[in-house]
Amino acid sequence: MSPSCPCGRLDARGRPLAYAECCGRYLDHWEAAPAPDAESLMRSRYSAFVREDERYLLATWHESKRPSSVQFEDGCRWLGLQVRGVRVTGEDTAEVEFIARVRSVGGWAARLHESSRFVREGGRWYYVDGDAMK
DSSP, rough: OBBBBOOOOBBBTTTTTBBBGHHHHHHHTTTTSSSSSHHHHHHHHHHHHHOOOOOHHHHOTTTTTOSSSOOTTTTEEEEEEEEEEEEEEEEEEEEEEEEEEETTSSEEEEEEEEEEEEEETTEEEEEEEEEOOO
C-alpha cells in the first residue's frame, strides 16, 4: 500500500489519499502535470516542504516574489496541514487559508496560519505571497 500524502487530503470516503494519487503527481511530474487549482498547488507545496523539494517550491513560486533558494531547518518535522478555506478572487487568482504545524529537533513547535495568494499564468498556478494570520 502506498504511503499517505503528507497534505492530508481525503478521498470521497474520508480515507487519506496516497502520495502518488495526490501531491506526488505534481511534485514528481511538475512540468507535465501542473496543479489544477490553487488549493492543489498549496497542498503540493506543503508536501514539498515535508520532502524538502526545493526544485518544486522554486518552480511554483511566482517569479515576482521567488527567492533565490529555500532554506530547510535540519530535523524539522511537519505535523499536519489543515485547509481552512479557499476563495476564488478572480478568473486567474485565488486565496487559500491554511494552518501548518511543525516541530523542530530542539523541541519547539509552531503553527503557521496564513492566507496565501495564488495566480494562474499560462495555465499554471503559482504561489505569490501570503499574510500571517492570528
